[in-house]
Amino acid sequence: MRTLIFLLEKEFRQILRNRQILSTLLIAPLIQLILLPLAADYSVKNISLAVVDNDHSPFSQRLINKITASGHFRLTGYAPSYPEALKMVEQDKADIALQIPIHFERDLVRENNKQLYVAINAIEGTKANLGGAYLASIIRNYNDDIRLRWQSTTPSTSPQIEAVSTNWYNPLLNFKLYMVPAILVVLVTVMAALQSALNIVHEKESGTIEQINVTPIKKHIFILGKMIPFLALGIILFTLGLVVGWIFYGIVPIGSLLVLYASLIVYLFAMLGLGLLLATYSATQQQSMSLAFFFINIFNMMSGVFTAVDSMPGWAQAIVSTFPPSHFIKIMRMVVLKGSSFSDITWPLTAMALIGLFLNTWAVLNYRKTS
Amino acid sequence: MPPVISTNQLTKRFGQFVAANALTFEVDKGEIFGFLGANGAGKTTAMRMLCGLSTPSDGKATVAGFDVYTQTEKIKQNIGYMSQKFSLYDDLTVTENIRFYAGIYGMNTKAIKTKTNELLQELQLEKEAKTLVKALPLGWKQKLAFSVAIVHDPDIVFLDEPTGGVDPVTRRQFWDLIYAASDKGVTVFVTTHYMDEAEYCNRVSIMVDGVIAALDSPANLKHQFSVANMEDVFYELARNAKRKAD
Amino acid sequence: MRQLITFIRKEFLHVFRDRKSLLMLFGLPIAQIVLFGFALSNEIKNSRIAIVDYSKDATTTRLISKIAASDYFDFQRSLAGADQLQAAFKKGDIKMAVIFPANFGDDLMHTGKATMQVIADASDPNQATTITNYLSQIVTDYNAELAKDAGQPMQINPETQMMYNPELRGAPNFVPGVMALVLMLVCTMMTSVAIVKEKELGTMEILLVSPFKPVYIIIAKLAPNLLISVLNLFIILLLSWLFLDLPVKGSLLLLVTCSILFILTSLSIGLLLSINAQTQQAAMMGSLMGMMLPTMLLTGFLFPIENMPLALQILSNLVPSRWYFIIVKRVMLKGLGITAIWREMLILTSMCVLLFTISLRKFKIRLQ
Numbered sequence: 001m002r003t004l005i006f007l008l009e010k011e012f013r014q015i016l017r018n019r020q021i022l023s024t025l026l027i028a029p030l031i032q033l034i035l036l037p038l039a040a041d042y043s044v045k046n047i048s049l050a051v052v053d054n055d056h057s058p059f060s061q062r063l064i065n066k067i068t069a070s071g072h073f074r075l076t077g078y079a080p081s082y083p084e085a086l087k088m089v090e091q092d093k094a095d096i097a098l099q100i101p102i103h104f105e106r107d108l109v110r111e112n113n114k115q116l117y118v119a120i121n122a123i124e125g126t127k128a129n130l131g132g133a134y135l136a137s138i139i140r141n142y143n144d145d146i147r148l149r150w151q152s153t154t155p156s157t158s159p160q161i162e163a164v165s166t167n168w169y170n171p172l173l174n175f176k177l178y179m180v181p182a183i184l185v186v187l188v189t190v191m192a193a194l195q196s197a198l199n200i201v202h203e204k205e206s207g208t209i210e211q212i213n214v215t216p217i218k219k220h221i222f223i224l225g226k227m228i229p230f231l232a233l234g235i236i237l238f239t240l241g242l243v244v245g246w247i248f249y250g251i252v253p254i255g256s257l258l259v260l261y262a263s264l265i266v267y268l269f270a271m272l273g274l275g276l277l278l279a280t281y282s283a284t285q286q287q288s289m290s291l292a293f294f295f296i297n298i299f300n301m302m303s304g305v306f307t308a309v310d311s312m313p314g315w316a317q318a319i320v321s322t323f324p325p326s327h328f329i330k331i332m333r334m335v336v337l338k339g340s341s342f343s344d345i346t347w348p349l350t351a352m353a354l355i356g357l358f359l360n361t362w363a364v365l366n367y368r369k370t371s
Numbered sequence: 372m373p374p375v376i377s378t379n380q381l382t383k384r385f386g387q388f389v390a391a392n393a394l395t396f397e398v399d400k401g402e403i404f405g406f407l408g409a410n411g412a413g414k415t416t417a418m419r420m421l422c423g424l425s426t427p428s429d430g431k432a433t434v435a436g437f438d439v440y441t442q443t444e445k446i447k448q449n450i451g452y453m454s455q456k457f458s459l460y461d462d463l464t465v466t467e468n469i470r471f472y473a474g475i476y477g478m479n480t481k482a483i484k485t486k487t488n489e490l491l492q493e494l495q496l497e498k499e500a501k502t503l504v505k506a507l508p509l510g511w512k513q514k515l516a517f518s519v520a521i522v523h524d525p526d527i528v529f530l531d532e533p534t535g536g537v538d539p540v541t542r543r544q545f546w547d548l549i550y551a552a553s554d555k556g557v558t559v560f561v562t563t564h565y566m567d568e569a570e571y572c573n574r575v576s577i578m579v580d581g582v583i584a585a586l587d588s589p590a591n592l593k594h595q596f597s598v599a600n601m602e603d604v605f606y607e608l609a610r611n612a613k614r615k616a617d
Numbered sequence: 618m619r620q621l622i623t624f625i626r627k628e629f630l631h632v633f634r635d636r637k638s639l640l641m642l643f644g645l646p647i648a649q650i651v652l653f654g655f656a657l658s659n660e661i662k663n664s665r666i667a668i669v670d671y672s673k674d675a676t677t678t679r680l681i682s683k684i685a686a687s688d689y690f691d692f693q694r695s696l697a698g699a700d701q702l703q704a705a706f707k708k709g710d711i712k713m714a715v716i717f718p719a720n721f722g723d724d725l726m727h728t729g730k731a732t733m734q735v736i737a738d739a740s741d742p743n744q745a746t747t748i749t750n751y752l753s754q755i756v757t758d759y760n761a762e763l764a765k766d767a768g769q770p771m772q773i774n775p776e777t778q779m780m781y782n783p784e785l786r787g788a789p790n791f792v793p794g795v796m797a798l799v800l801m802l803v804c805t806m807m808t809s810v811a812i813v814k815e816k817e818l819g820t821m822e823i824l825l826v827s828p829f830k831p832v833y834i835i836i837a838k839l840a841p842n843l844l845i846s847v848l849n850l851f852i853i854l855l856l857s858w859l860f861l862d863l864p865v866k867g868s869l870l871l872l873v874t875c876s877i878l879f880i881l882t883s884l885s886i887g888l889l890l891s892i893n894a895q896t897q898q899a900a901m902m903g904s905l906m907g908m909m910l911p912t913m914l915l916t917g918f919l920f921p922i923e924n925m926p927l928a929l930q931i932l933s934n935l936v937p938s939r940w941y942f943i944i945v946k947r948v949m950l951k952g953l954g955i956t957a958i959w960r961e962m963l964i965l966t967s968m969c970v971l972l973f974t975i976s977l978r979k980f981k982i983r984l985q
Contacts, residue, residue: 006474014462020895024902032910039914039933041924042743089780090951092943108771115774122779123789123950125659126743127921132777133750140757143773150771159729159763161680163756165749167739168706175742183910190906198898207456214422214452215475216444283637286810289901290641293806294649296905297799301653306919307787308744310663310691310712316656330709337740340707 003217007225015229025195026237029187033180033244040179040306047131048076050085050094059105063142067098072134082117089121096120096131109150169338176249181332182305184241185267189325190296192234192268196275197288200226205285220364227272234268235261255335259342263331263349270324270356276363299325327352373436375400375527375558376421380430383416390416392581393430398560398574400526403553405569406562407601408578409609414562415455415531417578421560422529423447435526448476451520451528451557455535459516461505465496468504469519476523490518493551510541517548521557528552530561534568546571569601577608584608620829624837631811632841642807646799646849647856653795654861658787661747663691664712669699674722676731680759684715689751702736712738713748781950788861793945794918796853797938800846800876801883801912802904807842808887809900817897831981839884846880847873854949866952872945875958878965879941885972886937892979916942940964 015021049067053060068075076094079085085097099117101107108114118135122128170177203209212222238261245251253260274295282288302316303309303326309317320326327348334340342349376398383391391413398404408414419425421434423443432439435449459468469490473483491497494514504512513533521528530549534542546568549559561572569575569589576586585592585608589601596607633639666684670677685692693711696702705711716734725731735752737745761772782789815821815838824834850873857863865872887904894900913919915933922933933939940961947953955962 002477003475006471009474010460010463010467010471013467014460017462020899021902024899024906028906035929036910036914039925039929040920042920043924046921046923086780090953091957092947108773113772113774115776118775118777119780120777122782122785123946124918124921125782125785125787125790128779128782128785129660130743130747130750132779133747133754136775136777137750137753139773139775143771146773147771159725159731160760161725161756161763162730162732163735163753164732165735165737165753167737167742167745167749170739170742170745173739173742173746178741178743186910190909194902194905198901202896202898206458207454208458208460210424210454210456211452211458213424214447214450214454215472216448216477217475218444284635285897285901286635286807286814287637287641289806289810289905290638290645293802293905294641294645296909297649297802298652300909300913301649301795302656307657307659308661308741310665311658311660312656316652319656333740334707334709338707338738340709344704344708 004221004225007217007221008228011225011229012232015233025191025233026240029191029237030240030244033184033187033241034248037176037180037183037249040183041175042126042130043173043175045072047073047096047127047134048094049073050076050079050088050097052079052082052085052097052099054102055100055104057105060100063100063139066142067135067138070134070138072131086119089119092121094121095127096135098135108146177251177337178333179305180245180249180251181336182329184238184245185325185329185332186300186305187241188234188238188264188268189271189299191237192230192271193275193278193292193296194289195230195233196226196272197278197282197292198285199230200276200279201282201285201288204279204283219367223276223360223364223367226276227269230272230275231265231268234272235264238264251336253336254339255341259335259340259345260332262342263328263335263345263352266349266352266356267324267328270352270359273356273359273363274324277359277366280363280366299323302326303329305329321351322355324352324355372400374398375436376404376432376434376560378421378430378432381417381420381427381432382429383413383420383425384428389581391420391578394583396576396583396586398527398558400558401553401556402574403549403559403561403572405572405575406560406578407564407566407569407575407605408562409605410564412578413581414564414578418529418531418560418562421446422450422452449526451523451525453516453520453528453530453533455532459504459512459519462503464501464503465491465507465515466500468515469522472519473522478523486522490522494518510537510544513537513541513545514548517545521552524555525557527558527560530559532563533561534563534565542568566600566602566605569604575601577605579608621833621837624829624833625840628811628837629841629844632845642803642845643849643852646803647852649799650792650795650853651856651860654788654792654857654863656787657791658785659790660785660787661744661751662688664689664744664748665693665710666690666713666715666748667693667696667702667705667711669696669702669714669716671719672717672721672723676722676725677717680717680733680756683755683759684752687751687755689748706738712741712744713752715752788857788863789946789950790918792853792857792861792863793942793949794916796850796945797879797916797918797942798912800850800880801886801938801941802909803849804842804846804880804883805887805890805908806901806904807845808839808884809891809894809904810897811838811842812888812891813894813897813900816891816895832977835888835977835980839881839888842884842887843877843880847877850876850880863949865949867948867954871955871958872948875941875944875948875962875965878962878969879937879944882937882965882969882972885969885976888976889972889979892976912936912938915939918942937965937968 051064067073079088082099085099088094089097097119104114116139120128120132167173278291279288282291302320303323309320309326331345331348334345374397379395381391381394394417406414406417420427420439421432423439423446427439434446437445439446466487469487470483473486478486491500496511496515499507517533534545553559572589574588575592576583578584592604596604598604598607668681684690699716702714714736721731735749737749739745779785854865890904891900894903915936916938922930944958944961947957
C-alpha cells in the first residue's frame with residue numbers, strides 16, 4: 001500500500017509539471033464545452049424554399065405567406081418552372097421545391113381533390129424529415145382554413161379527434177439541455193481513453209517501464225497507480241464541466257449529484273480499463289493512439305450523442321450496448337433532465353460496471369512484468 | 372558462503388534463434404562480475420533472465436537464493452537494476468527520483484531522508500537536489516541512476532551497459548562508485564562492451580554468439596591468451612568463433 | 618532530386634514496416650465508415666410508446682393498432698394508470714405516452730369531438746417534436762378516414778418526392794461526413810506524430826544538419842501519409858458502392874483530385890501542429906482533443922450550419938472538412954461537375970497553400 005502512495009506521488013508530480021498536457025486536458029475541453037453546444041441545433045428554421053407558382057392567385061399567395069410566416073421556412077426565390085426549381089435544389093440554393101399547379105383553387109373546389117408537388121433534398125435526413133413534416137402540417141392547416149371558409153354555411157359533421165400534446169422534462173424544448181451533458185461525456189471520454197493509453201506506452205517507449213518491472217511492485221498496484229491520477233483528472237474535468245454547464249447554459253441537474261458522480265466513477269473505471277488494455281497491445285505511441293482514436297470515434301458517433309440509438313438496426317444496437325459511453329450518456333441525460341435515481345439507472349450502471357470489470361481484468365492479465 | 376548467482380545450462384530462445392545458450396556460471400558475494408561480449412552476443416538477454424524480466428526457455432538459475440522461474444518477485448526485492456536508458460524520470464527532480472525508488476522498495480520516511488542526504492553528499496549533487504533530471508549532464512545522470520539502483524541496499528545490483536556515451540574520466544569516476552558498493556558487500560553484475568572496463572572486474576565472462584567462451588579473472592585470461600590487455604583477449608576469442616563458422 | 622527520392626523511400630519503409638500501425642491506418646477508417654454507413658441515420662424510428670386506455674372501446678382499439686403498426690413507434694405496453702408514467706419515463710423505458718380518457722369512443726360519436734392526451738419525453742426535443750408530429754399524422758389520417766365516411770371535403774394532396782435519397786437512409790449524409798472527418802483527423806494526427814517522433818528520437822537534428830532543404834524533409838514526411846490516405850479513399854469509395862449502394866455519380870477524377878487537395882490541407886495542419894509540440898503525447902492529444910469535436914460539429918453533417926450562431930458559422934468557414942463535405946455531396950451523390958464546386962475547390966486550395974507556406978516558414982525558423 002505504501003508503494004501505491006509513492007507511485008501516486010510521482011504520477012501527480014509528473015502531470016502537474018506538464019503544462020502542455022494540463023492545458024490540453026482541462027482548458028481545451030472546457031472551451032469546447034462552452035462554444036460547441038451552440039452549434040448543436042436540430043430545430044427547423046431557415047429551410048430554404050423555392051416556389052413555382054403557376055396559379056398566381058391570391059389563393060396560392062396565401063399559402064406561400066402561411067408557409068413563410070411559420071418561421072421555419074425562408075423563401076429563396078420563385079422559379080419559372082418545376083425543373084428549374086429542382087435545379088435550385090441541386091445547386092444547394094434551396095432545400096425544398098414546391099409547385100402550385102395552375103388553376104389550383106378552381107380545381108380544388110370543382111374536383112374536391114388537387115395535387116401539390118413537393119421535392120425535398122433528402123441527403124440530410126433530419127432536415128428532410130422535419131422540413132417535410134412541418135410543410136405537411138402547414139398545408140393541412142391551410143386545407144382546414146379553406147374548408148372552413150367554403151363550408152361556413154354547412155358545418156362539418158364528421159367526428160374529429162383532437163390530440164393535445166404536452167412536453168415533459170424539457171417544456172421549452174431547449175436542445176442545449178439535451179446536448180451539453182452528452183458533449184461533456186464526449187470530452188471526458190476523449191481525455192480518459194487517450195491519457196491512459198498514451199501514458200503507459202510512453203513509459204514503455206522511454207524505458208522507465210523496465211525499471212518498474214524490475215522492482216517488487218505488484219502488477220495491480222502499478223496499474224492502480226496509473227489509474228487513480230486519471231480518475232482524479234476525469235472527476236476534475238467533469239466537475240468543471242458541470243460548473244460550466246451551470247454558468248453558461250443554466251443547466252442544473254435535477255437528479256442527485258451522488259448518482260451522477262457514482263456513475264462517473266464507474267464510467268471512468270471502464271474507460272481507463274479500455275485505455276490500459278489498448279496500451280498493453282501497443283508497442284509505440286502511434287499504435288496506441290490509432291487504436292484509441294478508432295474507439296473514441298466509434299463511441300462518439302454511435303453512442304447516441306447525435307443520432308438515436310433506437311433508430312439503429314438490431315445488430316448495431318447490440319454492439320452499442322457494449323459501449324460504456326452509450327450507457328453513461330443515457331444516465332447523464334436521465335439524471336440531469338428527469339431526476340432519475342439509482343433504481344432507475346440500474347441497467348446502464350450495471351452494464352458499465354460489468355464492462356469495466358471485464359476490460360480491467362483483461363488489461364491486468366495482459367500486462368506482463370515478465371516476458 | 373553460497374553463491375549469490377548460480378546458473379546451470381541457462382538458455383533463452385526466440386523462435387529458432389538461440390540468444391543465450393546453456394550458460395553455466397556462479398557469482399560470489401561481493402564480487403564485481405563483468406559480463407562482456409560484443410553487441411548482440413546475448414549479454415542483455417542473460418541479464419534480463421536473472422532479473423526476472425524474462426523467463427528462460429531452459430536450464431536453471433537462482434539469484435540471491437531464489438529461483439528465476441518461480442520466485443521472480445522475491446528476486447526483485449533483493450536486487451537493484453540500472454538499465455541502458457538509465458530509467459530515471461526526466462521530469463522529476465534528483466530528490467524526487469531518489470524518494471520514489473526508495474519508497475517503492477519499502478524504505479520508511481526517516482530512512483529515505485537519511486539516505487537521500489547521504490547520496491547527495493556522496494555524489495556531490497547537493498546543489499542539484501531540486502534540479503529536474505533532464506537538466507543534468509549525462510555523467511551525473513549515470514551516477515545518480517546507479518545510486519538509485521542501490522538505494523535500498525540490495526544484495527546484488529545489475530548494471531546493463533551503464534557507461535555508454537561518456538568520457539573516460541567520467542567512466543572511471545563511475546567505477547569508483549562500483550568499487551565503493553562492492554566494498555560494502557554488494558555484488559555487482561555488470562554488462563559492458565568496453566573491454567578496458569573488464570580490467571576493473573574481479574572476474575569476467577566473455578560471451579560470443581550466445582555462449583560463454585571464457586570465464587576467469589582478467590589477469591588469468593590475459594595470461595591464458597598471452598596478450599597484454601582484455602581487448603586482445605576478446606579479439607582472440609572472436610576470431611576463434613569466426614573460424615568455427617568457417 | 619535523387620536525394621528526395623531516397624528520403625521518401627526511407628519514410629515509406631518506416632511506415633510500411635510497422636505492420637500493426639499499418640493495419641490500423643487502413644483498417645480503422647474503413648471499418649468506421651462501413652459501420653456508420655449501416656448504423657447511423659437521422660431518422661427517428663422505433664420510439665417506445667406506452668398507452669393508458671381508460672376507455673377500451675372500438676375506437677381506441679383501432680387507433681392503438683394503427684400506432685402499433687407504425688414503423689415509427691415501438692408499442693411497449695399498456696399501462697394501467699397514468700401514475701405509472703413518471704416512473705416509466707424516468708427509467709427511460711418509454712419516450713411517449715398516450716392517454717385515452719374514459720368514454721372516449723362515446724364522446725366522439727355523441728358530441729362529434731374527443732380529446733386524447735399525448736405526452737412526450739422532451740429530454741431530446743428533436744425526437745419529441747418528430748414523434749409528436751408522427752402521432753399527429755396518425756390521428757389526422759384517422760380523422761380523414763372518419764371524414765371520408767361522412768362525406769368528402771376539399772382535400773389537398775401534397776405529393777412529396779425525396780430527392781437523392783428516397784429511402785431516407787443515413788448513409789448519404791453520414792458517409793461523406795465521416796469521410797471528411799476521418800480523413801482530416803487521421804491525416805492531421807499521423808503527420809504531427811511522425812514529425813515529433815523524429816524530434817524526440819533526435820534523428821531530426823541529423824536531418825537538419827544534412828544538406829537537405831527543409832522543404833524536402835517536409836515533403837518526404839508527408840508522402841507516405843498522402844499515399845495511405847488516397848488508398849483509404851479508394852477503398853472507402855469502393856465499399857460505399859458495393860455495400861452501401863452509394864456509387865460515385867459524378868466524375869471520379871474530380872472527386873479524387875479534390876480529395877487529394879483536402880488530404881494535403883489536413884497534412885499541412887498536422888505539420889503546423891507538430892512544430893509546437895515537444896512530445897508525441899502532446900502532439901496527439903493536441904490534435905485529438907483540440908480538433909475532434911470542433912471538426913465533428915462544424916463540418917455540417919451532424920447539424921446544419923445555417924442553424925448555428927453567426928460566430929460559429931464564420932468559424933466553420935475555417936474548417937477545411939466543411940468545404941470537402943460539400944464537394945463530396947455534390948460530386949459523389951448529386952453527380953455535379955466542376956462548375957458546381959469551383960468555389961469550394963478554390964477555398965481548399967488557398968487553405969492548403971497558406972497552411973503549407975506558414976508551416977514551412979515556422980519550420981525553418983525553428984532551425985535558426
